[in-house]
Amino acid sequence: MNKRPTLSLKSPAKQAAPKLRASHARELKPALQTHFQTKLKPDSLAYSLIGAASAIAQVKTGTNLPQALAQVWAKQPDLTPQARGAMQDIAYRAMRQLGQSETLVSLMAPKAPEPLVSALLSCALALMAAPDHTPPYEEFTVVDQTVTAADAHPDTARAKGMVNAVLRRFLRERQQLLDAALLQPVAKWNYPQWWIDAVKTAWPQQWQEILASGNTPPPLTLRVNSRKTTLEQYLAKLADAGMAATQIGPYAVRLEKPVGVHLIPGFAEGEASVQDAGAQLAAPLLDVQDGMRVLDACAAPGGKTCHILELAGAQVTALDADPKRLARVGENLDRLQLNATLKPADAQNKDWWDGQSFDRILADVPCTASGIVRRHPDIRWLRRKGDTLQLATLSGKILDNLWQMLAPGGKLLFVTCSLWPQESEAQAAAFAVRNQAVRLDAPGQLLPAGGSGQDHDGLFYALFQKNA
Ligand SMILES: C[S@@+](CC[C@H](N)C(=O)[O-])C[C@H]1O[C@@H](n2cnc3c(N)ncnc32)[C@H](O)[C@@H]1O
Known part of the structure; x- marks a missing residue:
């Protein structure tokens, strides 16, 4: 397995995750005096x-x-x-x-x-x-x-x-x-009117289910670490601990009752991590093999970075523009006893890159997060309509930059947690045309689904290959 050098001390990236804006920004006195x-x-x-x-x-x-x-x-x-x-x-x-x-x-x-x-x-x-x-x-x-x-x-x-x-x-x-x-x-x-209109426009058949599912409390879904245990063994461990659970993916287990992480069996030992079942599709889709050079370009807090390393002994570089968030990738790697090179840097530029191309690139780009509102019910009240275009412009730049770092024959997986086509399908289609990228099979838009065997957030996946 590869070694994880200490966090690079390069100056923090200028472009951090976009800050959310308020509708009625007012000065409040310090709360709870x-x-x-x-x-x-x-x-x-x-x-x-x-x-x-x-x-x-x-x-x-x-x-x-x-x-x-x-x-x-x-x-x-x-x-x-x-x-x-x-x-x-x-x-x-x-x-x-x-x-x-x-x-x-x-x-x-x-x-x-x-x-x-x-x-x-x-x-x-x-x-x-x-x-x-x-x-x-x-x-x-x-x-x-x-x-x-x-x-x-x-x-x-x-x-x-x-x-x-x-x-x-x-x-x-x-x-x-x-x-x-x-x-x-x-x-x-319980959404702003512009949000309701945007869901209706994008998903005219499913808009009511989508809005309703964003108002349900999320499940606690775990990813079982295949380096440490098997799904069957882990389900047995949960049963021994008196925790009812269902398998909802190859590595995904949904607990019937959410609990704090300190109560999750084997959590400290790295046997399981908290990760939505939809997010667990990323690492298998990327198809990483032992020894490959992999870039996780927007990595924090590292859920997908760690899953990639659980599945293959790859040389992973985990990049994020936000050094504080990147530190959380390090904590997750440590808990799971995995290694990656951490770089606080901006995926829109190349000043951090050593010029060696990557076999696989994961671009889990910053987006409006409109597909994960059941986990973050505040997002709908914080976002503005104009954020979609602003974020789509940023993620387009990130994708074009990363494509230049991909080896011939290599694959790039584009991921968002958005329901807005401007950030997802339209972005993927425009990217493919701009870069003559070959589009491979991937799920596309996953609409949020709850309470079934398919319980997951609203994520988008597009997979591209560079001509050899
Ligand atoms: C959707 S989150 C990534 C989630 C992560 N892949 C995971 O599975 O845990 C997007 C990340 O992109 C980072 N980010 C935003 N702008 C960036 C940029 N220009 N370059 C690199 N990272 C950026 C944010 O700090 C945030 O951590």
């Missing part, structure tokens, strides 16, 4: 509600949800694992129902609430109007705890009466309010 920490107990629902609301308010200023939650957690020294889990759960529910919640509030509140009040109401309504009709808390508890949370924060205390009035009115007039709200597509589907 210390003085209310003494008022709210970390094990109370009120504490989790105001924490989740602070994160949602940050998302509305353009921060992605994982980062917003991390910022909230960093300010809470007394945070318990339970409170962290509850905040995360509430915040993700709130993102999946934001269209409905904000529409309900607009029907009930006399004027638009301040950002943190609006976010708090969205969190409460997501719990009270759960789509599966199995609210995780008693409704009156949610009302009471939301009012307590409002009272405890300086940015919401003055709105305590309004919060109470809105939530109690929702309890009294639930059906009429929901009927009125759901007349609006943004409330019915």
